[in-house]
Amino acid sequence: MIFKVNIKAIIFACLCFILTGLAYAQQPVPVKPRILISTDIGGTDPDDNQSMIHFLIYSHLFDTEGLVSSPSYGAGNKEEILKMIGLYEKDLPKLQQHQKGYPTPDALRAICKQGRKGAAPYKGYLTATEGSDWIIKCAKKEDTRPLWVLVWGGLEDVAQALHDAPEIASRIRVYWIGGPNKKWSANSYAYIAANFPKLWFIECNSSYYGFFSGNGSPENLKPANYYNNFISNAGYMGAAFKSYYKGIPKMGDTPSLLYMMDGDPKNPLRESWGGSFIKFNHSARIVYDRATTITDTVPTFSTVEFHFKGPKINISPDSACFTLTMQAGIGEQKWDGFYNGNGDYVIRYCPKQTETLNYKVSSKIPGFEPLQGKLVISNLWPGQPHQTDYRLGSNWYTDKPDASLYDGIWQGSQTVLKWRSDIMLDWGKRWAWLK
Incomplete structure (x- = not known):
C-alpha cells in the first residue's frame, strides 16, 4: 500500500511539473490589446519587413490603431508598410477560411502614417510629424485599455509625441526593441529617460536575439531550414518573404508582438514568448x-x-x-x-x-x-x-542579467530562445493556411 501511494504521488508530482511548465507559454491574453507599431521598415535592415508579415498573419489578435514609419536611420517610409498590406490583401481570403476577425486592408491603410525621417538632434525632438500626431490622437482615445506602442526602430516619434502632449505618458505603454536601435536614437532615448522617468517602458536591448538564434532548435526549425520547410509556396506573403535575408527568419522586432500574444502584458516579470524582464531604476x-x-x-x-x-x-x-x-x-x-x-x-x-x-x-x-x-x-x-x-521610476523593465540566461554574448536572450520552437511551429501552422 505504501508503494502504491508513493507511485501515485510521484505521478501526480510529475503531472504538476509538466502542467506548470506548459503554463509558462501561450497563456490567454486577458483583454484584446490596443497596439500601435512604430517601425523603420524599408531602412537598412529588412527584418522589419519579415516582422510586418508576421504581424499581418496574426493581426486578428490585436486592435491595431497605428502603423507608423519612423526611420531614425536609413530610407524607410510609409510606402513600404503599404506594400506589405497589399500582399496581405491577396492572401486574406485564405486566412479568413481559418480565422475570423482579421482587419480589412483598407482599415490598415487608413492608420499608416509617416513619422520622422532621420535622428533627432541633441535635445531629442524637433517638430511634429504625421506619425507623432497620430500617436497622440490614439493615446487620447477614450478607452479603459492602455495603448501599447511597439517600437521596432528609433524613438523619435514617441519622444516627439511625449514632448508635444506630455499628458499621454500615463496612457501609453512602450515595448522597445533597443540594442542597435538605441545607437541611432540616443538623443530621443535620453530625452525620454530624463523627462519621463515614470513612463511604463520595456527596454529590450538583447533578449530579442533569442528569437533568431538557432541554438538548440530542431533541424527543421533552424533559421536556414525554416523557409523551405514551412514558408515555401505559401501565398503572396510567403513568396515575398524570400526577398528578405534570402528567406532566413531574423525578425528581431517580432518579440514585441509575441509579448502581446502570450499572457498578461501588464506583468513583464512573467515568462512569455516575448521575453521575461526585471525592473531597473537606473539607465x-x-x-x-x-x-x-x-x-x-x-x-x-x-x-x-x-x-x-x-x-x-x-x-x-x-x-x-x-x-x-x-x-x-x-x-x-x-x-x-x-x-x-x-x-x-x-x-x-x-x-x-x-x-x-x-x-x-x-x-x-x-x-x-x-x-x-x-x-x-x-x-x-x-x-x-x-x-x-538617468534615474528611472517603478515601471521601467529590461533584460535579465543572470549568467544562465545569456545566449552567447546576448544578455537575457534565453528568455525568448526557450520558446522559439513553440513559436515557429505555431507560425508554421498558419503558413500552411496559405498553401
Whole structure:
C-alpha cells in the first residue's frame, strides 16, 4: 500500500511539473490589446519587413490603431508598410477560411502614417510629424485599455509625441526593441529617460536575439531550414518573404508582438514568448569631458556622452557641427555632434555589444582640434550605478542579467530562445493556411 501511494504521488508530482511548465507559454491574453507599431521598415535592415508579415498573419489578435514609419536611420517610409498590406490583401481570403476577425486592408491603410525621417538632434525632438500626431490622437482615445506602442526602430516619434502632449505618458505603454536601435536614437532615448522617468517602458536591448538564434532548435526549425520547410509556396506573403535575408527568419522586432500574444502584458516579470524582464531604476549614462582611452570601460547599451572643448561660435543648437567616426566590428560609422554653447561640443553614443571601439572626432570649424580615442564595452547592462545615470521610476523593465540566461554574448536572450520552437511551429501552422 505504501508503494502504491508513493507511485501515485510521484505521478501526480510529475503531472504538476509538466502542467506548470506548459503554463509558462501561450497563456490567454486577458483583454484584446490596443497596439500601435512604430517601425523603420524599408531602412537598412529588412527584418522589419519579415516582422510586418508576421504581424499581418496574426493581426486578428490585436486592435491595431497605428502603423507608423519612423526611420531614425536609413530610407524607410510609409510606402513600404503599404506594400506589405497589399500582399496581405491577396492572401486574406485564405486566412479568413481559418480565422475570423482579421482587419480589412483598407482599415490598415487608413492608420499608416509617416513619422520622422532621420535622428533627432541633441535635445531629442524637433517638430511634429504625421506619425507623432497620430500617436497622440490614439493615446487620447477614450478607452479603459492602455495603448501599447511597439517600437521596432528609433524613438523619435514617441519622444516627439511625449514632448508635444506630455499628458499621454500615463496612457501609453512602450515595448522597445533597443540594442542597435538605441545607437541611432540616443538623443530621443535620453530625452525620454530624463523627462519621463515614470513612463511604463520595456527596454529590450538583447533578449530579442533569442528569437533568431538557432541554438538548440530542431533541424527543421533552424533559421536556414525554416523557409523551405514551412514558408515555401505559401501565398503572396510567403513568396515575398524570400526577398528578405534570402528567406532566413531574423525578425528581431517580432518579440514585441509575441509579448502581446502570450499572457498578461501588464506583468513583464512573467515568462512569455516575448521575453521575461526585471525592473531597473537606473539607465547607465557615463559622461566624459575628454577623449577616452583603453582604460575606460562602459556597459553595453549605455548612453555615453562626450563633451569636447572648442571655439566659441554662434550657430543653432540643432545644427550638426562635428563628426564622431566610430570604427566598430561592423565597420566604420559616422555620428553627428552638436554645439551646446560656450565652447562645449557634445555627442551621445550607445554601444550595442561587447567590443573595443576606436574613434576619431573632427570638424570643419576653424580652431576645432581633431581628437581620437578608444573605449572598451563590457558585457553587462546596466552595470554599476553612476552619479550621472538617468534615474528611472517603478515601471521601467529590461533584460535579465543572470549568467544562465545569456545566449552567447546576448544578455537575457534565453528568455525568448526557450520558446522559439513553440513559436515557429505555431507560425508554421498558419503558413500552411496559405498553401
